[in-house]
Structures are given as C-alpha cells and as structure tokens.
Amino acid sequence: MKREEVEALAIAFIDQFSDQYVWDKDMVLTKRDTSATEWASEKMIDLALENPEELWDPILEILKRDPPTEVIEVLAAGPLEDYIAKLGERVIDRVEAQAAADAKFRNLLGGVCATVCRMRFGREFRHVGIAQGGTGTYNKPMHATREDTRA
Numbered sequence: 001m002k003r004e005e006v007e008a009l010a011i012a013f014i015d016q017f018s019d020q021y022v023w024d025k026d027m028v029l030t031k032r033d034t035s036a037t038e039w040a041s042e043k044m045i046d047l048a049l050e051n052p053e054e055l056w057d058p059i060l061e062i063l064k065r066d067p068p069t070e071v072i073e074v075l076a077a078g079p080l081e082d083y084i085a086k087l088g089e090r091v092i093d094r095v096e097a098q099a100a101a102d103a104k105f106r107n108l109l110g111g112v113c114a115t116v117c118r119m120r121f122g123r124e125f126r127h128v129g130i131a132q133g134g135t136g137t138y139n140k141p142m143h144a145t146r147e148d149t150r151a
Contacts, residue, residue, distance in 0.1 A: 001054055010061035012040035017071045048082035055083040056094075063104050076111025084112060 001009070016037040024030050047054050059079050062071065084095060099106040 001057060006057045006061050009040055009043055009058050010065055012037040013044060013058070013062055013075075014065060014067045014071050016040050017074045018068050020070070044079050048079065048086065052083055052086040055079050056091075059083065059108075060098075060105075063102075063108055066104075072108060073111060076108050080108060081112045 016034050020032055020034070021029050022032045044055065044058065047058070059075060062075055067075070084091065095109065099109050
C-alpha cells in the first residue's frame, strides 16, 4: 500500500471505531452514523484474509495517531491479533522488537488474546503489558521469553 493509502485507512479506521454513541440535540444518546468510514474496517478484514503482511503499516499508523481506548481495543483484538495468528513465526521477532522499543505498541500487544499466542507459539509474547503512562486497559504483564519456554 502507498503511504497516502495507509494514512487514509488509519484516519478512517480511527473514525469508524471512535465515539460510537453521541448525544443528540435532545440529550438522547444515539448511535453515530459511521457509514462513511465503514470501508476502513472492511479493508482491514480484506487484508487479514488476503494479504495479512500488509496489516503492519496500517496498525503502526493507527497507533501513531494516539487513538482513543475503544480504537486500541479493536485494533488489538482485530487487526493485530489477525496479523500474529496468520503470520506466526515469520513476524514474532518483528512484533517483539516493536514492543521492546515502543511503549504504545507494548500496551497494544497486551490486548492480543493470550490464547492465540499460546496456541500459536506455546507461550505469550515478551515485553507485553501496561506501558508507562498507558491507559491501563490491558494491565497483565507477560514476561515469558523464548528461553523460559524451552525444555
């Protein structure tokens, strides 16, 4: 994907999953119309199914834009989890290196289902848990290393 496409996808994905409900003029909580950005979630699903390698750049671009917690939750349990589940050993080093270097990514990785990691790799990821100053959404530090799981 071109840089502009990645940026447009990130902006639309954040909009799609941010503030799902809004107060109308009568102070009634209503579901916000997100039909204009629905294409972003469909694109991420298509990438996960057809070309999961291309999920990496949009994931990082979304995270770079400091999205709200509800977007982080969707990003972790959806695209990032799909990326890891589909590509497995080919991306584990890349994912762990990003988590070691980036507190926001480390926090995001904490939202990936631990079951997926254990089923796919026989262990959970290193460097996972709440980042300093993070949201606290995923406050389960997981410190197993490859050496810890080798018999």
